[in-house]
Amino acid sequence: MMMNRGELSRHQLQGWVANRYYYQISIPLKDAALISQCPDRAVRRHWLHRLLDQDGRTGSEGGIEAWINLGEAVGLSRTELISERQVLPGVRFAVDAYVNLVRWGSWQDGVCASLTELFAPGIHRERLNSWPTHYPWVDPAGLAYFRSRLEVARQDGRHGLALVLDHCDTPASQDRAVRIVKFKLEVLWAMLDAMYLAYVVGMPPFFNVAGD
Numbered sequence: 001m002m003m004n005r006g007e008l009s010r011h012q013l014q015g016w017v018a019n020r021y022y023y024q025i026s027i028p029l030k031d032a033a034l035i036s037q038c039p040d041r042a043v044r045r046h047w048l049h050r051l052l053d054q055d056g057r058t059g060s061e062g063g064i065e066a067w068i069n070l071g072e073a074v075g076l077s078r079t080e081l082i083s084e085r086q087v088l089p090g091v092r093f094a095v096d097a098y099v100n101l102v103r104w105g106s107w108q109d110g111v112c113a114s115l116t117e118l119f120a121p122g123i124h125r126e127r128l129n130s131w132p133t134h135y136p137w138v139d140p141a142g143l144a145y146f147r148s149r150l151e152v153a154r155q156d157g158r159h160g161l162a163l164v165l166d167h168c169d170t171p172a173s174q175d176r177a178v179r180i181v182k183f184k185l186e187v188l189w190a191m192l193d194a195m196y197l198a199y200v201v202g203m204p205p206f207f208n209v210a211g212d
């Protein structure tokens with residue numbers, strides 16, 4: 001909300017991009033964990049696209065590279081981003097909890113957890129619309145990540161939802177699906193809470209937050 005209202009300082013927006021970088025690089029690990037659990041060839045085949053969409057293919061660099069470009073567009077160097085120096089402990093713990101859920105749960109759990117992506121296209125669209133006005137100092141070329149995800153996230157979300165509707169066909173499995181989605185929302189909230197404390201409240205001690 002603060003982001004979309006244009007209320008973030010340069011330091012705060014940089015902090016968000018640097019921390020979300022850790023989410024981006026963890027998504028393929030999560031997708032690989034899901035694939036490793038899944039005996040269904042068609043599902044594995046489809047899910048592999050997700051992994052490659054982030055990691056890239058020959059001739060197409062992929063989402064992580066696009067996120068690094070976003071980092072450069074907000075004034076962070078590639079080295080700074082890749083160093084993970086700015087990743088907050090709370091963000092790291094939350095993201096790792098997501099990867100671990102998929103690593104130790106079933107592949108259906110992993111699909112349920114990805115359903116928050118249904119909301120991602122709208123969120124990306126909002127950023128594409130508002131950032132050029134609110135943050136004119138951000139190089140617009142860096143917004144390519146959000147643009148590239150509009151259609152991909154819509155398709156991924158639909159595919160995930162179709163799988164969940166297909167496989168979660170008992171009250172018990174539907175109950176579990178809802179609990180998993182709640183867990184994933186808690187991961188996303190925990191990330192935001194950690195960033196809010198560090199960059200908005202400015203509450204010390206944070207070993208890796210430089211003063212603004």
Ligand SMILES: O=C(O)c1cc(C(=O)O)c2c(n1)C(=O)C(=O)c1cc(C(=O)O)[nH]c1-2
Nearest residue numbers: 027063113114115116117120123124149188
């Ligand atoms: O910017 C966002 O708000 C947002 C949220 C989410 C999400 O809800 O997990 C994803 C993304 N973006 C995203 O870019 C992305 O690639 C992605 C993959 C996944 C997933 O769980 O597999 N979620 C998300």
